[in-house]
Amino acid sequence: MKLRLVVAILLSTSLSSYAAEALDRTEFTFEDLKALAKSSASKPYSPSVNPAPELIDKMTYDQHWKIRFKEEEALYPSGKNAPVQLFYPGRYFPDQVRIYIRDDKSLVQSVPFDNEKFEMPADSPAHNLPEGFGFSGFRIMRPDMKPDWISFLGASYFRTDGPEGQYGLSARGVAINTGMSQAEEFPRFSAFWLGPAEQEGESLSVWALLEGPSITGAYRFGLSKDNKNAKGHITSVTAHLYMRKDVERLGIAPLTSMYWYSETDKTIAKDWRPEIHDSDGLAIHTGIGQHIWRPLNNPQSVSTNSFIDENPQGFGLIQRDRNFNHYQDDGVFYHKRSSAWIKPNGDWGKGAVQLIEIPTKDETFDNIVAYWVPEKPARKGDQFTFSYDIEWRPQDPKSQALASVVNTRQGLGGIPGQPIPEEINKMVIDFEGPVLEGLDRDSGIQAIVEARNGEILEPIRAYPIVGTNQWRLTFDYKQVNNNPVSIRAYLADKKDQAISETWVSDARVNIK
Template sequence: MRLKLFVAIVFSTSMSSHASEVLDRKEFTFEDLKGLAKASAASPYSPPVVPATDLIDKITYDQHWKIRFKDEKTLYPNGTKAPVQFFYPGRYFQEPVKIYVRDNNNQAQHIPFSNDFFDMPSDSPAQNLPAGFGFAGFRIMRPDNKPDWISFLGASYFRTDGPEGQYGLSARGIAINTGMSQPEEFPRFSAFWLGPADKQGESLSVWALLEGPSITGAYRFELSKDNKEAKGHITSVTANLYMRADVERLGIAPLTSMYWYSEKDKTIAKDWRPEIHDSDGIAIHTGSGQQIWRPLNNPQSVSTNSFIDENPKGFGLIQRDRDFSHYQDDGVFYNKRSSAWIKPIGDWGKGAVQLIEIPTKDETFDNIVAYWVPDKPARKGDEFTFSYDIEWRPLDPRSTTLATVVNTRQGLGGIPGQPIPADINKMVIDFDGAALKGLDRDSGIKPIVEASNGEILEPIRAYPIVGTDQWRLTFDYKQVNANPVTISAHLINKQGKAITETWVSNATVDIK
């Protein structure tokens, strides 16, 4: 497993003493959890106290993964077919969480932390861990304790291995002030209740208490794997949020991923592999029916892009390139990384899908974040409820009427064989889909390319790629200042109707 340097782990929080007192009850309903979260938001925030921090810091990444949960200790909450195992605390997962199992009668039982759950080397620093710790998180195994398919570990992070059994991007419960000049806040799930599924076909129902300096929350997760419609796993989420303080930027349904470089901008890195990323773009289906594809960037400084919308139909961080030969990595298999599609339930109102891109120089840092920002400000005392499905899919849902982007490439501008123009780049976009089949150069297909903070240069060409049903759009562009050029492009038929999704990008002239 590749280490992901989640900054969240360092700044996460813990349960207040009031919360701990309430959680010791045997009978516990989801309404109790909502009441607990609301009451906690009305109380001052208490930062966590981690016992024996010097000792826990000695449990390094390598030492942590030598500590193994004993298979014979695996739990099956209320007779479910979902084998549950726990994570041990360590340097990157210091703050313990409480874990309860519950039954159909709302009876909850606390599972106390003990080293007896784990096998560990005799010289492991964990052997000397004092009482007072809890588990770092949990994961659900496949039958016969085969590899896990979903895990909750670190702050409010969780992720699944997707349809091809390969962990990649993550989701988290909430994002607070991400990508801003002020420090980002990382609330954490401080307690979990694991119980029987609410619907047929689901594996487990998980309740979680979220706590942070500015927010508390009561979460319900319904977990199912191998869904035929999504061709992957589904996590159904209901988040009841209570504001403890004003928050300038509240991120709902956040996704976190890694993008270093791809075929579009491979000059950024000198690694031997052709591409390295967990996701290569963000897809958005707007409330008005527009479909947008925005390839990801590894910027020189933190970049924020907002896509204003009302009642979005869906958005997600997607790994569209699933060809092994494009990565050549037979260790971590980037071509198998799951995509994650957020499907809102109910009306979310006005707001924006926001994309944050952070510079990175390697593949160990999750530098991409996407989430929904409500138009309504988040002020102390406010309450919000959002419900949505996370579909862990191979690809984003495909349109039956619009072709989609399959490749984006960037390079030197100009015409081969002629002098290379200064400060001009070329963009090449390939589209594929049923809407393009049978079309040729005489079909009246026209490109629509627009730019702000830059200039699109003639000629703009759109034509079928020889031997395929795909179409290629090419154009040169130049910047007018140091800021990136914002470009949008799509193809229309002779009736003026869009036949492709809308490609958008923040492009710079940086090919030398």
């Protein structure tokens, strides 16, 4: 039975409840999946049904992670080098997904859910799970069942352990109305098809159906491990999106991370560790070639920053500070957290890279989101196609012609030994890169600093840091109203040509 012949079956009920056998040994193509997603967008949304919500909700975090997929039940859709294990449903991801294996002849077979595929303690509440459940996601292991390197779990989230084997930030299939006064929508991947790698260098190919109240989508993922060019993993994404309803804010290629505090604003937390964050900045390579660095903040209220652009060359949430001594965390190793760089394939047109920052008082919740917002409004019946690579790297790709920001610090304004001026802060920015080598105070280096909602105070200084290859830019600033001071700064040579990336930030005078 062709996949297109069972579309009516899929659309008449949610994927969590239709008969899995309907797709057993069914021919499968990406075109069929696109047709399914497009047709589904014209029908009312049918949310998944949890057969035992009370049982799942009372299962604790520790109880859930004691349930382990048996090694002998591992799936091998792309050979022995990419074994797949499946996740059990839990409190934070109760929605079930259907898992299918696709062979090299484009035939698929369903993977039925069964408690016997899992090891669990004798007293685990999971033994009482009724029929009707499915898996919650999957992960790909290294050969011989060594640690996993990528996982898809919960809504449309997925992430890798990056080049240093440490999970951190996540990616999502799509973001809907993030950071707005209305409730955010979290579409979910309701079915996955796993199969042999289609492109050279890939470890596995994955196709996914996205479903949500306002949108459906057909996705193709090419998963590559240990790519030498990116110095990490690569996830190649092709997404075909179909609007079920109007959406005010459509976020493409979203990344989600955590930022509590760093050396920039260490006074906001009383934890013993010097810094706590999965990412410390947003990097953007614009369509016209400008490199922008925006250090992250933990704001007093939800903050939205938009960077208007056309055909961006890349953007990402980056963990630039990779020095253990700056974190002193030998448990979760923040200095090893991966960065994620979005590299668009083809022209994305006009739009904006948008950064959402949400207040947080600890490290347990993600509070940072970055994505691309197309200029074209997302209206019912519209279709969008985006293709991009996610490079899970140590850091963002650097420009050899420009110095990069390596530190951002702020504190009380004024001059040591003199009375501290009121309502004035100091900003200190350190740059590093080959372009600065051999330059000194007589090289004519200029500091370009501009502000909105505030005033930059003289003197503005730029000078080499003794004993290093870095340059330091310092200045004092003050607010002129209650809004954050938007500041833009970079280094230029004596010909007024930029020799550093552009540092931008929204700062408040709140140091005490």
